[in-house]
Amino acid sequence: MKIISNIVELQNELFKHRKEKQTIGLVPTMGALHRGHASLVERCVAENGVTVVSIFVNPNQFNDPVDFQNYPITLEADCDMLSTLGVNYVFAPSVNDIYPTPDTREFSFPPVTEVMEGVHRPGHFNGVCQVVSRLFYIVKPVRAYFGEKDWQQIAVVKQLVRYINVPVTIVECPIVREESGLALSSRNTHLTTQEKEVASKIYAALASSISYAKSHSVEETHNKVVNEIEQEPLLQVEYYDIVDGNLLTTVHSWEESTHIVGCITVFCGAKKIRLIDHITYK
Ligand code: AMP
Numbered sequence: 001m002k003i004i005s006n007i008v009e010l011q012n013e014l015f016k017h018r019k020e021k022q023t024i025g026l027v028p029t030m031g032a033l034h035r036g037h038a039s040l041v042e043r044c045v046a047e048n049g050v051t052v053v054s055i056f057v058n059p060n061q062f063n064d065p066v067d068f069q070n071y072p073i074t075l076e077a078d079c080d081m082l083s084t085l086g087v088n089y090v091f092a093p094s095v096n097d098i099y100p101t102p103d104t105r106e107f108s109f110p111p112v113t114e115v116m117e118g119v120h121r122p123g124h125f126n127g128v129c130q131v132v133s134r135l136f137y138i139v140k141p142v143r144a145y146f147g148e149k150d151w152q153q154i155a156v157v158k159q160l161v162r163y164i165n166v167p168v169t170i171v172e173c174p175i176v177r178e179e180s181g182l183a184l185s186s187r188n189t190h191l192t193t194q195e196k197e198v199a200s201k202i203y204a205a206l207a208s209s210i211s212y213a214k215s216h217s218v219e220e221t222h223n224k225v226v227n228e229i230e231q232e233p234l235l236q237v238e239y240y241d242i243v244d245g246n247l248l249t250t251v252h253s254w255e256e257s258t259h260i261v262g263c264i265t266v267f268c269g270a271k272k273i274r275l276i277d278h279i280t281y282k
Contacts, residue, residue: 001083003090007138010091014050014139022049026141026168028132031055032072032186033081036176040145043173045086052139053082054091056098061127067274072189091139103130109159112248116241116263117152117276128153129160136166144168149175149183151263151278155248175278177203183277195269198234202266205229206279209262213281218242218252221262221281229266238265238274245280258282 004010014024025048027040033055044051055078062068079090107113107129117124136144146154158170176184181203182196191199205228213221226237243250245259254260260281268275 001079001087001090003079003092005091005093005097007093007097010052010089011138013089014052017050018140020049023142024048024050024052024139026135026139026144027051027053028135028144028146029053029055030057030071030186031078032074032189033078034176034184034186034188036147036149036184038081038085039176040147040173041082041085041087043171044143044145047171048143050088051086052089052091052141053087054093054135054139056091056093056131056135058098058127058131059095060099060103060130061124063121063123070190072186091135098131098134103134105130105133107133107160107163109156109163112152112155112159115152115243115248115250116239117265120238120265125153125156128156132157132160133164133166136161136164136168140166141168143171145171145173147173147175148278149185150276151245151261152248155246181207183275185275187273187275190271190273191268195234195273198232199266199268199275201232201235202229202264202275202277203279206262206264206277210279210281213254218254225262225264229264234269236267236272238267240264242281254281 025044027044029037057071082090107126113125154172180200182200205225209221209225222242226240229235229237241250242262244257245261251257261278263278265276
């Protein structure tokens with residue numbers, strides 16, 4: 001496994017693989033890797049001749065500078081983990097490598113960029129599109145792997161691919177959870193043991209709402225989830241949106257779409273760590 005920060009160096013390596021007709025898979029990450037990331041990497045290794053994992057904490061996608069400053073960086077441990085998974089290249093560029101000049105491009109794909117995270121984290125998806133498009137141009141992967149944990153991000157990236165017209169297949173990978181049900185996230189490292197325990201109530205509330213939804217309206221189901229989570233003083237729901245799984249627009253009845261997903265964001269604990277999760281109703 002080679003760890004490369006220089007774009008030209010990476011491209012020279014990948015050129016050789018392309019000449020030998022090996023397919024290149026990319027797993028974009030921001031590091032602080034856990035089993036959720038590992039599941040994407042394992043799938044990429046299984047499906048491609050060459051696997052590139054990028055590790056880059058992208059400043060442009062943080063709307064909160066404190067969140068950016070506090071984002072965990074564990075490059076050595078990340079590389080140790082990746083070397084056991086059959087990864088060929090870790091691409092760990094600097095901010096200057098990725099953005100030699102400021103990226104002034106603006107991406108907007110209504111409705112998917114305008115709802116939920118689009119409302120609560122202004123500029124976030126613009127930054128995601130800026131970095132993902134650059135990674136696609138640099139690595140030119142045949143397949144790129146994204147986690148369903150970030151449900152809305154996948155919808156946005158699919159729109160991005162159509163917009164910039166690059167020949168990459170987006171592979172969606174299921175969410176990986178702790179045994180308690182808590183969705184694995186790099187931000188969980190900021191939670192205390194007690195907060196982690198409390199945070200598991202988010203998924204418990206989502207999961208139990210599936211059977212409730214069978215005999216209650218969308219609004220009643222929404223309220224039940226929010227109330228159940230907020231009974232816990234350490235948890236504060238930022239939004240819970242029950243939406244069409246593809247368009248991400250709010251639905252008002254269960255008949256409105258054949259694919260319905262509930263997307264939630266919750267602040268946890270004194271440091272207000274922002275946790276996201278989702279559940280599929282149908
Ligand atoms: P991040 O490092 O948070 O930007 O995540 C990199 C990729 O890993 C994204 O496509 C995420 O959706 C995915 N990912 C993060 N956590 C999980 C998880 N618990 N299960 C599955 N995929 C995940």
